[in-house]
Amino acid sequence: MTAPAPAKIHPSPAPGPAADEGLARRLRALACTAPLHDLDVRKANLAGEYTVYAMAEVALAAIDLVTLNMDFDTGADHEQIVARLIPRIAAQAPQRPAAEHERVARWVLENLINVGSVDRGFRAVYGTFAPDGSYVRRDYDFKLIEEVPGYGGGVYLRTTDEAVNVLVGALDTDVTSAQIAAEVKLEVLISRGRLADAQLAAEQARYRTVQYSETLRRALDATRRNVRAVDWLEAVPDMIAEALDHVADRYRHENAILTNIRKARDEAEDQEHKRRAAELVDIVKDCIRRHTQLQSRLLEAGPLFRAEQDRQAFAPPSGRIGLDLYGQLVAPLLPLPVEQAIRVTDAFFARGTGLRTPTSVRVGDLVDILLTPPLEREHLGAEMPEPDVIATPDDSRFSEEQLARAMELLDLEHEAPRRLSGLLADARRIDPELPYLVALLAVHAASPPVGTAYRQGEQKLLFAVDDGTQLDDPEFGGADLIVGTALLDAAGMAADRTEAA
């Protein structure tokens, strides 16, 4: 897969730097949409007839799904996103196979991540005027969906700020106020019964909730790293108190909303309204779950601070002053141009990686190594040991030979059935043991395996019928069965089987 074609944009000369800056901002926003248009352009190049799918629509749906499924700790699960995208793709082309729908979902998602490039991102080139009036081409790098490490080494998906700002909507406002606004809007919408808009607002509220949680999580992480990095006198306690208030407030609020929507759900007559209200209940429940999660994190913060305080602040001060690696090296280094910064990192690398003992080979060993024939690759694996088989005694009553004789005897013309008594007498003449086998086979034939014969397409079938005649035999008693052979219509049966299948 190649990187999507960068959006080459040639702006007309701008009147001044200020206007140019605004233009650059809009060009960058425009560039964010390019990968989506590009999907629809490139779908024609795919092997297969994919023009029926509206790729940009699928891509926007994917970004929405990832945004809404971003979790507190990780992000959205790749497989889950694919699974949820498929219904929409299937709706676009219901007659196509499900495997193709999945392929489209994966193709779109991979292209939004831009799997083919090393940065897994996009680059657009645009031009601006430098303060001295010269025209400068610049690279704008951005991502839409990024892969982040999750719990247990998994890879999860997150939408980037670019994607959210440009593609999800104009959400670039203050977190807290936007959430309150969304909640109020939701309440109003529900009271007026406008559920379609209410769902949109609820989804936005949920996104706000996730964002708020993330902010707090990162602040707590910083505390774990260095107590002094965080103001535990005022800022953090304030922030925690604020967050706890927020959780309590939202919890109350959302429970109220939940009650309202449940009522709306139960009272709604319209099926569509009922379904939307039910979805809304799920969304609000999810919000409440996230708040509970946030609250438990907040409660952990105090003990964590005290433990870190013990470890970090109460240790006896060292007489030496160490190098402040972050403040004196990392922080000043990052804003430098890369060609200068690389000198510093190279110096650190050269002296910070320790040593490696070089491997050296003696010429004598080298000759041996080179002359050793390569090991034969074992394609078949290790040789199997010869199994030690113990011969089991042949304890069958009748031999193969006897069976063959009996079958020969019972191989009757289909028009000429015989009495069992006659067959037994014939058998007794051949072998004194044979009558027992013949009698056994005849008794079996009284209930012939018709089904098996039908399935296997047998030509004929041995059968036995009792007509009431007593068997007169020195060794056997019972009915003197009529044993005969029925011809089966093999061709007809075969035709039947095909039809049945």
Place this chain on the structure above:
Amino acid sequence: MTDKDVETGTWGEPEARPAAAPVTPADAADAARLVSFGLQPKLLPARDAEYAELLRRYREDPPFARLADAVASGLGLVVLEVSPRAGMAVTAAEDSLFAVRMGDYARRASSDAGDRFLHGLAHLAMAALAFPRPEDLADDGYIGRITVNGVDAFVRQACQRLEERAEEAGENTDPASDAPGLESAWRIWARRSSTGATKDARRLAGSTTGIVSKAAAFLTDSGFLQRTGDDSGGTYRTTPRYQLQVRDMAGSAAMAELLDLGVVPVSDGSASLTVPTAGEDLELVAGAGLPFHADTP
């Protein structure tokens, strides 16, 4: 060098030896043996009686110590410390046979300046997180703990902070297409994806967590880190050797290079990961990361 000899307690008072004892070939062999122990960074003196005995001799017998030092410097090694906790801590001098070269370390790094920078920055950031405060680097008893994902998140947040600053200042940080070398260093890290799914469920080597993970594995082989778990992409703790290496070799070398570039970071010895001053934006924005106040010159 401090004598924290809690483990063995074998150090006695230096014996009074005849000052002008001639050096015998056996002494030279012992000295070389001690250096060879030092070349096996994962070997702990507490686990090897002969190593511990040679270390004791180094400490008690100054002529032997001088001999061992001479052997080391002749091999192109620098002796950082000789102690029961770190053993014979030696490291490669510049251009020594034992030095690690970037080209051997990562193949792509020799051709691609961006990759070369990322690998170097990963090592620097790991050290910065392993020893977040100057006291931690100075305190011989300190053991740092880092995770692969933590290092990546840390650098990413610092980069984001810079991005926001540049935005506030109204700068356009997008580099000119024809001068990639002038791109700000932080952008290189920010641009690279932090992880990625591969077909065979391994970590994407070119991602930043892949790069950090490679650095951690390499330092583990150097006897600088010990792997303690698999959480957050791999958790590690530092060894005394790593502290010595960063404090006495790498930190000062990088610092000298930075000063050479005309950047003079000033420190009063306190940690720079500190509270933002009043009036700064205390409000945390999603994704802004650490609420620290990074000094940018």
